[in-house]
Amino acid sequence: MSAWSWIAAAALAAWLWLLLGQGFFWRTDIRLPRRRDPARWPSVAVVVPARDEAGVLRRSLPSLLTQDYPGRAEVFLIDDGSSDGTAELAHRLAAEQGGLPLTVAAPGEPDHGWTGKLWAVRHGMALARERTDAEYLLLTDADIAHEPESLRELVRAATSIDADLVSQMARLRVATCWERLIVPAFVYFFAQLYPFRWVNRAGGRTAAAAGGCVLLRVAAAERAGVPDAIRQAVIDDVALARAVRRTGGRIWLGLAERVDSVRPYRPAGLWRMVSRSAYAQLRYSPVLLVGTVAGLALVYLVPPAATVAGALTGQLTAGVVGGAAWLIMTGSYLPMLRYYRQTPWLAPLLPLIAALYLLMTVDSAVQHHRGRGAAWKGRTYGRPAPGR
Structure with missing residues (x-):
């Protein structure tokens, strides 16, 4: 197997785990639970x-x-x-x-x-x-x-x-x-x-x-x-x-x-x-930032890249494995598009959208290190004091 095939296999394994092992996050059926009137309506x-x-x-x-x-x-x-x-x-x-x-x-x-x-x-x-x-x-x-x-x-x-x-x-x-x-x-x-x-x-x-x-x-x-x-x-x-x-x-x-x-x-x-809070989500850690960028690239960018590379270079395994990962990714996004009443043709574009979010995350870290922190509506918030 070529390097592209191994990388595509890692991406496919990641998507199989996300699909089945990450709390079925892609499903959109979590709505308000069954309810009944209380004996007394609270204020x-x-x-x-x-x-x-x-x-x-x-x-x-x-x-x-x-x-x-x-x-x-x-x-x-x-x-x-x-x-x-x-x-x-x-x-x-x-x-x-x-x-x-x-x-x-x-x-x-x-x-x-x-x-x-x-x-x-x-x-x-x-x-x-x-x-x-x-x-x-x-x-x-x-x-x-x-x-x-x-x-x-x-x-x-x-x-x-x-x-x-x-x-x-x-x-x-x-x-x-x-x-x-x-x-x-x-x-x-x-x-x-x-x-x-x-x-x-x-x-x-x-x-x-x-x-x-x-x-x-x-x-x-x-x-x-x-x-x-x-x-x-x-x-x-x-x-x-x-x-x-x-x-x-x-x-x-x-x-x-x-x-x-x-x-x-x-x-x-x-x-x-997105960028105002992304680096805060990573606890202002450069190590977590690097790991997140690498993880996003593997999960969202490798599948279409391997599919295209396999088609252009004749590496059948890389193309098929990358295509399978891309297909799972696309299918997992369809329920959310249905919830928002959007065309399913947006689903294959998820790698492009993920690339934009990756750039927003990097920008969040850059703005923090420039001293701008989480800027929102005229205010800038720096890193919280230790213990907060």
């Missing part, structure tokens, strides 16, 4: 951190104010230093829409050692404690729109399985060609890194959440010491899930049916969304 405080979100708030905030929830619920929008009139718009929308009570507050610039979002969440949670007897918190981003029954179904799910944290990966927008190419793959790669079935195992070690939609039991938040315990986290949703699980809480994560992101994603915005 809920909805906390929405918002920084310069006037462009999306008209579609997201009314969906929260008009939630069809049988219990008591109140919305707290925390304006994190916006300069585009986010707070004023929120007041106008509440006056026009009516519905659930809305409080708009501004905590000021975050204290040293806090990310802006978690500083806003901290302020929202404090307000909820002062003004309500909320038993659950719905932490949701300002670009997330909820169907009228979203909160009711989240609470039904949490109470039915006695979960401390229930999170749904919102369906991201896929309207432009760039979004169709990049967005489904983002969720696919997230599920590969944090297989939902592993997250949902009682007592499992894998922990993750999707920050756009998290229903959190107040008692579990207090037990885990959040958000203070995760105040420096750039990947705050995963850090939150880990904190809850570490203190004995039960967590659940799945794909959404009633929760959608209304944020438009342009190429530069999507690039920043």
